[in-house]
Amino acid sequence: MLDQPSALIDIRGVCRSFPKGSGEQLLVLDKVDLTIRSGEIVGLLGRSGSGKSTLLRIIAGLVSPSAGQATCRGETIVGPPNGVAMSGLIETLAGPPYHGHADLPVLASQLQLEADEILHLGESLQLLRFAQLSEGDLMLTDTGKRFAHLETDARKKLFAEHLVTYxxxxxxxxxxxxxxxxxxxxxxxxxxxxxxxxxxxxxxxxxxxxxxxxxxxxxxxxxxxxxxxxxxxxxxxx
Structure with missing residues (x-):
């Protein structure tokens, strides 16, 4: 029997809850286990509100689990990989209600990121000429707006071009x-x-x-x- 590839993503006993207006906790994920190996294509199926997006945000490092462990390549996921995080930030900023221009604290709240995390991402986007920072606001450049509307492969190509250039x-x-x-x-x-x-x-x-x-x-x-x-x-x- 051929050895299985090592786990790329490993989710063990992950739970995630969010506070409700009443002060109670809304349980969205309850003791979820999932292993994704290199080369696998995995789909998440479930009705609206079943926790698919929350699980993906945990895997992306945008949200921390309330309990359990999420690892990537054997290391605990403690934040988003920079490329993925920047791509997600550009996409969020390009869409409504921001349309390319937003206040950093507001973005941080929506993406559930700390202030220093959103600032670091904004500075990275500015370095790569995808956005500009000014007086606490983050504004997409024309290239950033174009990035937001590209397919995945085209995004990676444009990202690569800017990495090598800047x-x-x-x-x-x-x-x-x-x-x-x-x-x-x-x-x-x-x-x-x-x-x-x-x-x-x-x-x-x-x-x-x-x-x-x-x-x-x-x-x-x-x-x-x-x-x-x-x-x-x-x-x-x-």
């Missing part, structure tokens, strides 16, 4: 992978370069963000165990 280390990683015969490179190669401009801890956190963005855009793959970038199966890696 994030220097991202362009460096891709150039090194393209130029090397093996199309691989150790993470230390780029971590050391980042440490020339920032602290060791911040360089490590920056590299984690780079990996998350690059995977979403399918610019490269990254193997966690060997800490190696490659061009094999971009968007996957383990």
């Amino acid at each position: 994030v220097p280390v991202m362009g460096l990683i891709r150039r090194v992978l393209d130029e090397r015969p093996s199309h691989t490179a150790p993470a230390a190669r780029f971590r050391n370069e980042l440490e020339d401009y920032m602290s060791e801890d911040y360089a490590g956190e920056t590299l984690k963000t780079v990996v998350s963005w690059g995977r979403y855009a399918e610019l490269f793959a990254y193997d966690e165990q060997s800490e190696t970038f490659s061009l094999e199966n971009p968007g996957e890696g383990g």
